Amino acid sequence: MAEMNNVDILLKSLQCHTDIEELSFLKDPVEVEETGDGNLNNVYRVLKKDESGLIHKSVIVKQALSYIKCLGEKYPLGVERIGIEYKALRKFHEYSPGSVPEVYFYDPNSSIVCMEDLLGYEVLRKRLIQRKFDLDIAKTIATHIAVVHRKSHIGSIGEEKLKELDAEFENSNMLSLTEQYIFTRPFTRGDPTNRCCEGVQDRLDMVYNDQEVMAAVQNFKKLFLKKKEALVHGDLHTGSLMVKGRDVRMIDIEFAYVGPCAFDIGLLLANYIFSYYHHMSIPEDHDERRKFAQLMIDACHTTGQTYLSYMTSFVGDRETYEKNLISEIAGFTGCEIIRRIIGTAHVEDLENVPYAEEDALGAGIRLLNAYQRIHTIDMLMVIALMLIF
Template sequence: MINLITTMDIIWITKAKQCHQELCLGPGFPCSEARTAVEYQALVKFHTLSPGSVPTPYLYDQGIHSMFMEDLRGYKVMRTELMEGAVKMPWMSNVAIHLADIHKQTHLAVIGQEALTTLAKQFENTDMVTLTKQYVFTFPFLREGTNNRCSQEIAEHLDRIYADEQVTSTANRMLKLFLEKKECLLHGDLHTGSIMVDAEHARMFDVEFAFVGPASFDVGMLLANIIFEYYRHMSIETNNDEHRQFAYLMIDAGKELVSVYLEHMTAFTGLDRATYIENLVSEVAGFAGCEIIRRLVGAAHVADLEGMPAAQVDCLGAGVRLLQAAHRIHTVDRLLVIALMLAY
C-alpha cells in the first residue's frame, strides 16, 4: 500500500520552509519557487541511485509547486533523537552507505567530465548555492556579517575567529573549494535535522540545496552536527554520568560515519586512492569547522546548543581548532582528537 503526503501537507511544508528561511534571514530572503522543483528532482535522482536513501518521490505538480512522496510516519528526526540521548549505529552506517553510493555513482572519476558538466547544469541551483556561500562561508567570518547573531558567552570569544588569520584564511579556502570543486552530486545541506530515522534505517530529506560540488562537503557538515551532540551531552549536569556515556557514543558515531563512508566511496581522482582520502578528510575537517562556527555566530543556529553557553564555547573551540589544523588532518581519528580535545 502506498501512503502519500496530501497536497495540503505539502503546501504547508513548503510554506513552513519559507517561514523558517525568512525567520533566519529576514523578509528580504524569500524562497524561490524553483527550490521545490530542484528538491523533487534531487529526490528522484537520489532514489534512483540509492533506493531507500530518501522518501520515495511519486509526483511533482509544477502549477502549485507541491510534491507527493512516501509517508515516513513512524520515522523521527535524527537531531531530536540525539538530543534526547537515543542513537543507533546503523543510522550512521546507513547514511554513510547511501551518501557514498550517491557520491560514487555521480563522481567525475566514474561518469567523466562531459556527464558531470551536464549534471552540474541540471542541478545548477544558483539561489541555494549563493545562500550557502553567504551564510556558511562569508558572513560568519566577518565581524559585521549580515544577520550574524550569537550568545553573550560566544561574543566574548569572537577574537578566536576574527583575530586568527589561519582560521579566516582556511574559511576562505573552503569557500573556494565549495564553489569550484565540481566532483559529484551532493545533498548540499546535510545535518542531523535533515535525516529521518526509524529502528534501523535513516533517510535523508530536505534536499533542495542539491548541487554538484566536493564530496567532503556533505560529510563535513554532518560530522559537525555530531560534534554538537558530543558537547551538548558533555555539558549537561543532570545525570551527568549518563550523558557523558552518550557523548562518548557520539565519538563512535563520528568514526562510524566517516569510516563506513570511506569504505564505500571507492571513486577517486588523482594518482592513488590513499592520497585522495587523505585530502578528502582534510577537506571534511575544514568544512566541519566552518559549519560549527556558522551555527554559533551566523544567522541559523541549532537547537542542540540553544541555552547551553558552556557547550557553545566548547564547540567554538572545536571549530577554531579544525580550521587551524585542517591542512594537517588526514584521518578521522586525528580529526576527532583535535575537535574534541581527546587523548590518544
C-alpha cells in the same frame, strides 16, 4: 492549523493528481496540519483519519516560499529550489533506493512537491538529544550518501556525464545562500544576520582576529563553489535525516548540486560533534551523557570508515585521495561548527545549553587552524575535541 487560502491552493494542486494510487484518498475530505520546523519552507501533512481517529492515509506537501522564512520577507529567495528538490529526490532514489522518501509530483505553479509521509520516523537531531542512537544508524547514513556520491562521482561517470549532471542540478540560488550564510556573513564582524549568546560574544575575536581561520574559510568557500566532484546533498545536517528503528531516510535535498563530497561529510560530522558538546555540557545524568558523547565520537569514526570503504576502490591513488578528502572534511566541519554558533542558523543541540556553544566554537577554530595537517578521522577528532590519551 494552516492558513486557509494557502491550504486551498495546496489542495487544488493535490486534486489534480488523485490518479496516483498513493493520492487517491484525496478524493475524500482530508485534514491539513503544518509540520515544518525548518528555516526555509512550509511543510504540511495532508491526512485522512479512520473511525478511531488514527491517521489512515497521509502525504507530505512541501512548499517553497519566495523568501528566507527564518529571516523574513526582506530576504528574497527563488522558489526554483523546490524543482531541484523534486529532481534530487528522484535521482537519489535511482542511485540509492530507499534512502529518501518516495516523491509523487512537483507543481511549479504552487511551488510544491508532494512526497511520502515518513510517519513514525523521527528527525535525527531530536533523537540525538533524547540519546536514541546506535552505530548501525551512523553506518546506514554514511552508506546512503556514499552510494549517491559514488554513483555520480567524476571518477566513476567521467567528465562529460558530470557536466550533464551539473547542468541538471544548476542551483545558483541555493549555492549563493550557502555561500552567504555558511562562508561569508558569519565571518563578517557586525553582519546584521549574525547572532550569538553572551559567552560567545566575548570570544568573537578568537574567530575574527585569527588570520588562519579567516584564510581557511576563504579557501573552503572557493572549494565549495568550484570543486565539481559528484552530486551532493548540500545540507546534510542531523535535521535532514529521519530515522525509524534502523531505517534512515535523507530529506530536504533542495541544496543538491554538483560539488565537493567532503561538504556533505563535513556537515554530518559537525552535527555529531554538536551532539557531543550537548551531552558533555549537561551535568544531569553525567555518566550516561558521557557515554553518549563517546558514541558521537564513534559515530564520526564509523562514518569515515564506512564512507571511505565505498569511495576508495575507484579513486586511483588511495592514500592521496584519502588524505585530501579528510583534510577537506576537517575544513568544512570547522566552517559548519562556527556558522551554527555565530551566524543566523543555530542548532537545538547547542542553543541554551550553558557553555555548549562556547566550547564547540573552540572545536571549529582548531579545525580551521589545523585542517592542512589533518589526514585521518582520528586526528580530526583529537584536534576538534582536544582528546588526550
